[in-house]
Amino acid sequence: xxxxxxxxxxxxxxxxxxxxxxxxxxxxxxxxxxxxxxxxxxxxxxxxxxxxxxxxxxxxxxxxxxxxxxxxxxxxxxxxxxxxxxxxxxxxxxxxxxxxxxxxxxxxxxxxxxxxxx
Amino acid sequence: xxxxxxxxxxxxxxxxxxxxxxxxxxxxxxxxxxxxxxxxxxxxxxxxxxxxxxxxxxxxxxxxxxxxxxxxxxxxxxxxxxxxxxxxxxxxxxxxxxxxxxxxxxxxxxxxxxxxxxxxxxxxxxxxxxxxxxxxxxxxxxxxxxxxxxxxxxxxxxxxxxxxxxxxxxxxxxxxxxxxxxxxxxxxxxxxxxxxxxxxxxxxxxxxxxxxxxxxxxxxxxxxxxxxxxxxxxxxxxxx
Numbered sequence: 001x002x003x004x005x006x007x008x009x010x011x012x013x014x015x016x017x018x019x020x021x022x023x024x025x026x027x028x029x030x031x032x033x034x035x036x037x038x039x040x041x042x043x044x045x046x047x048x049x050x051x052x053x054x055x056x057x058x059x060x061x062x063x064x065x066x067x068x069x070x071x072x073x074x075x076x077x078x079x080x081x082x083x084x085x086x087x088x089x090x091x092x093x094x095x096x097x098x099x100x101x102x103x104x105x106x107x108x109x110x111x112x113x114x115x116x117x118x
Numbered sequence: 119x120x121x122x123x124x125x126x127x128x129x130x131x132x133x134x135x136x137x138x139x140x141x142x143x144x145x146x147x148x149x150x151x152x153x154x155x156x157x158x159x160x161x162x163x164x165x166x167x168x169x170x171x172x173x174x175x176x177x178x179x180x181x182x183x184x185x186x187x188x189x190x191x192x193x194x195x196x197x198x199x200x201x202x203x204x205x206x207x208x209x210x211x212x213x214x215x216x217x218x219x220x221x222x223x224x225x226x227x228x229x230x231x232x233x234x235x236x237x238x239x240x241x242x243x244x245x246x247x248x249x250x251x252x253x254x255x256x257x258x259x260x261x262x263x264x265x266x267x268x269x270x271x272x273x274x275x276x277x278x279x280x281x282x283x284x285x286x287x288x289x290x291x292x293x294x295x296x297x298x299x300x301x302x303x304x305x306x307x308x309x310x311x312x313x314x315x316x317x318x319x320x321x322x323x324x325x326x327x328x329x330x331x332x333x334x335x336x337x338x339x340x341x342x343x344x345x346x347x348x349x350x351x352x353x354x355x356x357x358x
Contacts, residue, residue, distance in 0.1 A: 031200030034200065035201050036204070039204040042205065055198075056205040065145040069186055070193065070281075071282035072175070076172070077276060090243055091239040091243070092283045093283070095237075096232075100291040102227070103224065
């Protein structure tokens, strides 16, 4: 029951996000607005209740599964972009390699070493 | 035999249950395989699951569009799951607040370059504008990326496939680079995984620990928000 009550909270925040996106014509997805609203609300409240904890943990654990239906589509559109696979593969492989390296460099450049309060 | 299966298949596809069952089965089977292989750091479990699922669809002769229509019910949970990321984010808020400046300095160039590298390479190799538009949001979390791709005139399945490969390659790169650079700071690893590898990177970050997970959630959300504002604008400027 706790998890279901928590799920209701998540849905309420998602709907709030949806409403804000619609009202302000935001270019972001309702989920991300809901995420920010959730963080803000928890910060104001000062703690995470057991309900929300019980609902959010399993959902985060299956996050990867939730995008599977979309991503397997790649295996079924091979013919459509027949002449461009080299460009696509190079862009994804080399592009990602380069961007991971850049982000790592930026973080190491600007991030102060961790303080010892761990 | 074949026609009997055809009839049964049609019956089973009448509700979304077959698609949902297949997705769950592939997810757990992939996870099992991943664990049996000793959770390799260069490859996320999702890749196994996705390949098993694709193989199952081919073997069972299920049309991808039929499958997609049913499994769409599962993807509905992506909304609440994204909201759920607010919990670890809140729990790590003090540590995030301590370094908000370096995070905000690093984010715009990191998110811009993630798109620019891919689009630049594809453009040099002669990809069509349609393909370029599908590759631009490759580091953006799925629900936002769908919106961006539609706006830029890209192809959704190609973009989603790009997300898969980007997530896998990001996980692999971080898994291979981090030990070589003697990098153990969970804040840096998490942020890099989230900014570049969206949900798939974030899942890996949570495997590293709650701090890395929270920084990945943050990186993923900020990249999503920034890209949603930046990419359509950049597209208009370049005149594609």
